[in-house]
Amino acid sequence: MSEDKVKGPASYFPxxxxxxxxxxxxxxxxxxxxxxxxxxxxxxxxxxEHGMGHGHANALVAHMLSEDKG
Incomplete structure (x- = not known):
């Protein structure tokens, strides 16, 4: 069995x-x-404020806003 690869903003989380x-x-x-x-x-x-790179910051914000939108 193959594992489903995480895609989208969550792929940046690790x-x-x-x-x-x-x-x-x-x-x-x-x-x-x-x-x-x-x-x-x-x-x-x-x-x-936290020295985060653009890609990481963008992925985190996009995922959080998507969750909050419901």
């Missing part, structure tokens, strides 16, 4: 956790604790 030392749930909690903001405002906040 490298985000490894590179920045926090679990994904913690990153999402930090984002959700912020005042409501647009996608790119949240991406830029992660980049500026």
């Amino acid at each position: 490298s985000i956790e490894k590179a920045y030392g926090r679990p994904i749930a913690e990153w999402k909690a930090l984002l959700r604790a912020r005042p409501p903001a647009k996608h790119m405002e949240l991406v830029n906040w992660l980049k500026q």
Whole structure:
């Protein structure tokens, strides 16, 4: 049997956790604790305040916003 490969923004999660030392749930909690903001405002906040790369920040924000949209 072959394992289903994780696709989309979640495929970045292992490298985000490894590179920045926090679990994904913690990153999402930090984002959700912020005042409501647009996608790119949240991406830029992660980049500026936490030194996250653009691809990682974008994937994390996209996944979190998708979850919150329901």
